[in-house]
Amino acid sequence: MGYVLLDWFGGNDPSVGDTLVGDYESYGMKDIYNITADAETRAWIEDFWLSKSRVLEKYYEKCN
Numbered sequence: 001m002g003y004v005l006l007d008w009f010g011g012n013d014p015s016v017g018d019t020l021v022g023d024y025e026s027y028g029m030k031d032i033y034n035i036t037a038d039a040e041t042r043a044w045i046e047d048f049w050l051s052k053s054r055v056l057e058k059y060y061e062k063c064n
Contacts, residue, residue: 001049002048002049002051003048003049003050003051003054003055004024004045004049004050005045005048005050005055005058005059005062006024006030006032006043006044006045007043007044007046008041008043009029009041009042009043010041011040011041011042012034012037012039013041014034014036015036015037017036018034018035018036018037019034019035019036020032020033020035020041021033021035023045024045024048025048025049026045027047028044028045029042029043030042030043030045046062
């Protein structure tokens with residue numbers, strides 16, 4: 001079990017603290033369900049099963 005790095009592609013725009021469920025264990029475009037907002041969103045799974053330190057490192061590489 002670990003962290004996932006994804007790119008948002010539309011639909012519901014999740015807020016901090018929202019609970020998202022979906023297939024996070026393979027790469028590619030996925031439909032993710034936001035339980036908190038009762039809405040769907042689309043996301044590209046960039047990487048998965050990452051440690052907290054590795055996901056933060058990859059996030060800063062991609063977003064800075």
